[in-house]
Amino acid sequence: MIEIQELTKVFGQGEASVTALDHVSLTVQTGDIYGIIGMSGAGKSTLLRCLSLLETPTSGRVLLDGRDIAAMSGAALRGARRKMGVVFQGYNLLMQKTVAQNVAFPLKLEKGWQKDAVEARVRELLELVGLADKAAAYPAQLSGGQKQRVAIARALATSPETLLCDEPTSALDPLTTQSMLKLLRDINRKLGVTILIITHELTVVSAICSHVAVIGEGRVAEQGAVETVFTAPQSPVTRQLLNREV
Amino acid sequence: MAEFLEQYGLLLAEGTLETLYMTGAATFFAYVLGLPMGVLLTVTKPGAIAPAPRFNWVFGWAVNILRSIPFIILMFFMIPATRAIVGTSIGATAALVPLSVSAAPFVARMVEQSLEEVDKGVLEAAVCMGATRWQIITRVLLVESVPSLLRGLSICIITILGYTAITGSVGAGGLGNIAYRFGYQRYQTSVMYVVIVMIILLVCIIQTIFDAAARRTDKRNR
């Protein structure tokens, strides 16, 4: 379970400061597929960066299974990070390594992985994401959708409990988007991984999410079960996203 | 031609080998010193993986100051240190000390530039996978930047090759010494021309080899 409590992130100081997140509170239950939707610049990526502690929150807390991540450091923090796979907006693959080496990378950071075990795990993951035939290819030789799949396989390598995805479909065509969403749903069902999806596309949320939080200008405008929020939107931001009159 | 070769062939071959020895060994020691310096310059920047802004500022200036000392002055300045390390201040091996020390800060800046090119997002991804700083340095920074490091290496080798010619003029041997002795002291310009051609050839060969190596290792463009 991920609990975000009164999370605030301010960039810069004084006149020039930007409040990217303003007292954001939400709870992601274990096993959920949770969507975070908002317009560009709403603070979605900042939220993800605070969850993975790439940014230090200005105030507020993030609890992973009840434990405050800001209080963690060293090995405990690295351990917590391995339980949370992150798929970045720009994939962030190692460009000088093959697909298989990219997926093996997080495993080789841990002690105690035998060579055969790593190979078997990599094969298993590449089959899961449908890229078994691309093991020896380099990222530069792949399409955007294929790179996204490699990034997902890599994020799943250490068997995390949670997968954070930043705009997993924004660079993909509608058909590839469908297969990407199917893959994420399979991962959620088969592996029991909690998934947090950041997106600006309504179709993504209505296709696979059970819960959604609508973010506008750094604030949570509305949250709840997807049907409720989308059939009876309460906030102007949601209505805007749903393309209705404000 | 045959007469020339008979008279100077052995001398030139010896000179070339000596130049290659000085260049190779000095480059090696310059990287032993300069590579960690370059890594340190990169990772201690504000916002990098081991931020230490004040140290970074001081260290950056120390590198700049060392870099701004002209090689020929550093060479004379280092004579006592060279004697202490090598036992003598004359000859090719003795020349390695000022060559390495002088090239190290240059190498550090070249390495820093290569490491800067590594995508910040990839470093963040490694952080999120639970990598330690050491793992990020050895498995991401120094691996993702290999093609760029190789290009920097070729520039460093060629620069050091140029420096060896200066040490040659003060008795460290090599092609520089031959050019000095025959071309300057005895006015045998034909020897000097051959030396110049040899050095140009060496530079071309080094450049070609490393360009090819950098292209071969770079997996980004294929």
Ligand SMILES: Nc1ncnc2c1ncn2[C@@H]1O[C@H](COP(=O)(O)OP(=O)(O)OP(=O)(O)O)[C@@H](O)[C@H]1O
């Ligand atoms: N490092 C930073 N320094 C200063 N301002 C920042 C920084 N990072 C983000 N911001 C600001 O915070 C706000 C939210 O940015 P964020 O990247 O979280 O938006 P987003 O919702 O992910 O947008 P998009 O859909 O375009 O990716 C923006 O106004 C942005 O300019």
Ligand SMILES: [Mg+2]
């Ligand atoms: Mg974003």
